[in-house]
Amino acid sequence: MAVRSILMLVGDFVEDYEVMVPFQALLMVGHRVHAVCPNKQAGDFVRTAIHDFEGDQTYSEKPGHRFTLNATFSEIDPTQYDALVIPGGRSPEYLRLNPQVIAMVQHFAQANKPIAAICHGPQLLAAAGVLSNRQCSAYPAVLPDVTLAGGTATAIAVDAAHVDGNLVTAPAWPAHPQWLAQFLKLLGTQITL
Numbered sequence: 001m002a003v004r005s006i007l008m009l010v011g012d013f014v015e016d017y018e019v020m021v022p023f024q025a026l027l028m029v030g031h032r033v034h035a036v037c038p039n040k041q042a043g044d045f046v047r048t049a050i051h052d053f054e055g056d057q058t059y060s061e062k063p064g065h066r067f068t069l070n071a072t073f074s075e076i077d078p079t080q081y082d083a084l085v086i087p088g089g090r091s092p093e094y095l096r097l098n099p100q101v102i103a104m105v106q107h108f109a110q111a112n113k114p115i116a117a118i119c120h121g122p123q124l125l126a127a128a129g130v131l132s133n134r135q136c137s138a139y140p141a142v143l144p145d146v147t148l149a150g151g152t153a154t155a156i157a158v159d160a161a162h163v164d165g166n167l168v169t170a171p172a173w174p175a176h177p178q179w180l181a182q183f184l185k186l187l188g189t190q191i192t193l
Contacts, residue, residue, distance in 0.1 A: 002188060004189070005083075006081060007034055008023060008086075009086055010036070015090075015120075019048060019087040019089075021180075036073040038073050040072075041074075043068065045069065048066070082187070083187055084108040093123055095124060102127060105128035112165070114168070117138070118170045122145065137169040137170055156171060161178035163182050
């Protein structure tokens with residue numbers, strides 16, 4: 001298997017499962033993953049939030065863990081990475097205000113590199129202007145952003161994933177098995193039992 005270099009864009013109050021699970025799973029299968037946050041360095045941490053579905057009109061939010069970054073944002077060159085992961089939670093809503101983050105997302109889209117975005121992660125894709133004529137799933141409250149950005153909002157089951165070319169998206173962390181499996185296919189990763 002070819003080892004891929006994967007960039008993960010995170011910020012404070014990224015969804016706990018949506019950062020921890022893909023970070024650890026991608027490392028487990030042998031890929032190199034760098035998790036970065038603007039204005040933070042390797043060894044710093046971001047706070048996470050746990051979003052749960054408990055029968056309310058939207059998810060509940062509880063304090064999560066500290067997630068330690070393993071790379072420094074200011075040292076990142078997106079051309080040195082094969083793929084991008086954008087977890088959800090609260091961080092995409094303010095990361096999309098950072099011009100460097102937007103430029104990074106645009107690089108991956110323009111270079112047709114694999115991109116995996118989940119939950120609120122497509123907010124970054126919409127802000128970067130890379131969803132025109134693309135099909136994209138997201139947390140239901142983010143689907144209007146997809147439409148306004150010129151994409152086709154794809155409403156799917158909470159445990160499903162959607163693939164459109166180099167883009168794999170999903171509504172929330174219950175989709176991890178499908179979302180990660182589809183992302184691994186885009187990476188060319190084959191797991192045999």
